[in-house]
């Protein structure tokens with residue numbers, strides 16, 4: 509009988525086909541912007557794929573190439589400027605293949621020392637970008653959501669060490685500019701959340717005023733504040749210095765969600781905007797956003813990693829050996845919510861080692877520059893208008909006279925043509941929400957011509 513785990517000629521051929529495809533994808537200079545199809549349409553195209561005897565690798569791979577791959581929108585397309593796109597380096601993508609091929613269990617040093625060593629080298633660089641004090645360290649997570657959850661749970665467990673709060677439901681404060689994952693993860697951690705009602709920069713004063721308006725019981729339940737280091741919608745960096753000072757004075761955990769903006773810590777032109785981040789108790793940074801890693805790769809950094817260990821370290825007789833003296837080393841599982849984990853920081857390490865950190869600086873600065881260039885083009889255009897000055901690599905702008913449905917139609921049209929993916933968003937203007945258009949630049953290979961062509965389709 510044929511085995512799935514034994515090498516034979518068919519498998520060698522398949523390996524070569526897959527590698528050829530991967531090399532083609534990595535080295536291609538142009539990609540199509542794919543389009544989703546309805547599930548029924550995809551099903552009609554590919555038929556039954558999971559059967560008792562299998563349909564064969566060659567046939568399945570052809571289905572992938574012919575139909576399924578085309579239903580994806582690659583995040584690294586230079587005219588994919590929606591949400592927070594991505595642009596993994598070729599070196600990082602290649603090492604993602606190596607990571608997969610190496611079958612490394614990244615939870616414990618005993619099994620994954622080589623991979624975890626590399627992750628930690630990359631992590632040291634990330635910590636150094638923040639300016640956090642000696643002893644601060646972090647781990648790679650599946651993304652910003654998991655990092656935010658890991659941080660919130662750490663903060664809550666630390667707060668609950670005080671018997672006075674043991675039976676209290678915790679409360680955190682953030683602003684409406686915070687990412688949806690903060691609200692979602694507060695729910696998972698069963699803590700209440702109070703939102704400062706402004707999408708503009710959250711200041712220490714706003715925070716202090718909000719705290720002063722809490723009831724006595726709410727104040728007792730308040731244990732953490734989440735500031736954002738680059739809001740997803742508009743790239744706004746909260747007043748981290750001011751928020752840090754209030755947190756220190758009020759004895760609150762200070763978390764900075766820099767999932768998107770954290771990559772910009774490397775950029776000299778904007779580094780000063782993050783001042784105060786070094787005082788954070790925890791920070792989220794997603795290498796799969798602006799540090800050019802493939803999905804998925806987030807990270808959570810702690811001022812005192814021991815507190816995260818107290819909150820997250822899992823116990824079990826089958827795990828004892830991994831914590832034994834003889835298995836000494838750093839165990840990433842202890843510092844976030846996941847046990848079994850991919851060494852997902854490995855591609856970042858390889859890319860950093862290959863290119864050096866200066867290249868990262870240049871690539872991030874280019875994203876910021878593209879936002880400025882787009883801003884100037886919009887300002888120069890009689891039918892277009894900036895909603896606010898570009899911030900980091902986000903640009904919010906309006907097409908004069910357009911209604912929300914015009915933005916939606918325009919997005920679909922450009923996507924249908926396989927030309928670009930630029931999606932609308934809403935911006936809070938007083939009490940009203942206005943539908944506007946938004947660019948988020950990550951890919952340094954996006955050109956001025958790309959921006960010009962996209963703006964031209966609005967006229």
Ligand SMILES: Cc1ncc(COP(=O)(O)O)c(C=O)c1O
Nearest residue numbers: 592651652653687689740767768
């Ligand atoms: C500021 C911020 N926080 C958190 C997240 C969630 O990260 P992920 O999608 O990696 O879970 C995002 C995603 O865009 C973000 O921009």
